[in-house]
Each structure stands twice: as structure tokens, then as C-alpha cells.
Amino acid sequence: MSKTTTATEFPGEIKVLIDEQKIAERVVDLASRLEKDLDQLEGEVTLVPVMTGSMLFTSDLIRHMQRPVRIAPVTVQSYPGSSTRSRGARLQTPIPDALRGTHVVIIDDILDSGGTLAVLRRLIKAVEPSSVRACVLLRKNVDHDASAVCEYAGFDIPDKFVVGYGLDYDGLYRNLPFIGTLPSDMINKEDSG
Ligand code: IMP
Ligand code: MG
Numbered sequence: 001m002s003k004t005t006t007a008t009e010f011p012g013e014i015k016v017l018i019d020e021q022k023i024a025e026r027v028v029d030l031a032s033r034l035e036k037d038l039d040q041l042e043g044e045v046t047l048v049p050v051m052t053g054s055m056l057f058t059s060d061l062i063r064h065m066q067r068p069v070r071i072a073p074v075t076v077q078s079y080p081g082s083s084t085r086s087r088g089a090r091l092q093t094p095i096p097d098a099l100r101g102t103h104v105v106i107i108d109d110i111l112d113s114g115g116t117l118a119v120l121r122r123l124i125k126a127v128e129p130s131s132v133r134a135c136v137l138l139r140k141n142v143d144h145d146a147s148a149v150c151e152y153a154g155f156d157i158p159d160k161f162v163v164g165y166g167l168d169y170d171g172l173y174r175n176l177p178f179i180g181t182l183p184s185d186m187i188n189k190e191d192s193g
Contacts, residue, residue: 014163014173014180018155023137023165023179026154027057031064034105034135034152038067043130044102050116051075052174053109056166057137061107072096076116084161084169084187089116095123104129109166110138114148121149138162138179155179161187 038045049058051073062069075092106120117134124132135152142159157179163169164176169187173180 013183013186014176015183016178016180017157017160017162018179020177023154023177024060026137027060028064030135030137030152030154031061034061035065035067037133038103038105041103041131044068044070046070046072046096046099046102046104046129048096048099048104048106048120048124049073050106050108050120053166053168054107054137055174057109058107061135070098070102072098074120076120078116089119091119091123095127097127099124099129100127102129104132106132106134108134108136110140110162111136111144111148111150111153112140112142114145117148117150118145137165138167 045067047058047062047069049055049071052075058071062071073093074095076089077092078089104124106117106124108116111117111134117136121132121134133151134149136150137154139150139153139156140159141156160181161169162179162181163173164178164180166174167179168174169182173182
């Protein structure tokens with residue numbers, strides 16, 4: 001039987017996959033690569049963080065960018081409740097019209113099936129930005145949706161369910177400072193198929 005997740009303590013069994021130090025180094029590296037490329041372009045840049053998972057990643061990334069950027073978050077839900085398999089990306093907020101004519105950078109926590117990035121790119125292109133690119137902290141080693149292009153990725157990781165540094169399971173663990181894997185007995189088996 002699966003253990004139930006409680007909101008009162010972090011289970012000791014979460015295994016560290018990527019520690020705080022490694023994340024911090026890679027974020028600096030990503031920010032400088034991104035900024036170097038954006039500096040080649042004319043015109044305004046709008047970062048589009050995908051809430052809620054990219055909250056910590058975005059806040060660290062932008063503190064290493066020196067150029068002016070606008071920030072226009074969108075909310076996408078793909079893993080409702082305690083599921084660990086995408087049920088299809090659903091946009092919960094409108095695409096900001098202010099993206100029109102600017103260079104857009106979608107920022108997400110993780111590229112898994114690719115559904116989220118594919119949907120977002122299609123909807124963002126419809127408001128006619130000058131360009132669109134995507135930056136994710138993690139990229140899972142799975143077959144992605146062919147239209148889910150991602151120009152910048154921090155780490156390639158195995159196909160395991162991960163939490164921490166913004167990523168959640170059933171709304172919990174986003175505040176862990178590292179990326180970790182949950183023990184399989186903590187994941188509700190009915191949701192992981
Ligand atoms: P995709 O649409 O399947 O690429 O999934 C992307 C979204 O699913 C991400 O923005 C995350 O919010 C969520 N997600 C995917 N894999 C994981 C995971 O291992 N842990 C937590 N959330 C995940
Ligand atoms: Mg997400």
C-alpha cells in the first residue's frame with residue numbers, strides 16, 4: 001500500500017539527484033549563454049516563466065542577467081493532483097498580448113513529454129512575437145513531442161519523477177533547495193501509469 005503524503009514533514013527518503021551547488025553553477029552558465037544570444041538581437045526581451053514549477057529557477061536565473069527584460073508569467077497545469085503522468089497541458093491564464101513584437105524566452109522547470117512547450121509555442125506564435133526560444137532547467141530522457149523544441153537545457157536526467165527547486169508532487173516539496181527523487185512507495189501507483 002502507498003504511504004500517504006503529509007504536509008507536515010519532508011520524508012528522509014528523498015534522494016538527492018542534483019545538489020544545490022550544482023544547480024547554482026548551471027544556472028549561472030545558462031544565464032550567460034542566454035544573455036550572450038539575446039544580446040545579438042534588436043528589441044525588447046520578454047521572459048515567460050511557466051508557473052508554478054519554474055518559480056525558483058526563474059528567480060535565480062534573472063538575478064544573473066544584466067540586460068533589461070520584461071517578465072510575463074503564464075500558468076499551465078499538466079499534472080493535476082497527485083498524478084505523475086501528464087494529462088495534457090492546459091493553459092490557465094491568457095497569453096499576454098504584450099509578447100507581440102518582442103523576443104520571447106519561455107522558462108520552464110522540466111521538459112518531459114513536451115506537451116507544455118508545444119502548446120505554449122503554438123499559442124505564443126499566434127500573438128506574433130519577434131522570436132521564441134525555450135529554456136528549461138531539466139530535460140528528461142524520454143521521447144518528446146516533436147514540436148517541443150528547447151534551445152537551452154541545464155541538465156539531462158533519467159526518466160524518474162523528481163521534486164524540489166520548484167517541482168512538486170501533489171503540491172508539496174517545491175521548497176526543497178535540491179532536485180531529488182521520491183521513493184516509489186511514496187508515489188500513488190494509480191497515478192503513475
Ligand atoms: P510536459 O508537458 O510533459 O513536458 O511536462 C512538463 C510539466 O510537467 C513541467 O512543467 C512540470 O510542471 C511537470 N513535470 C514533468 N515531469 C515532472 C517531474 O518529474 N516532477 C514534477 N513535475 C514534473
Ligand atoms: Mg510546469
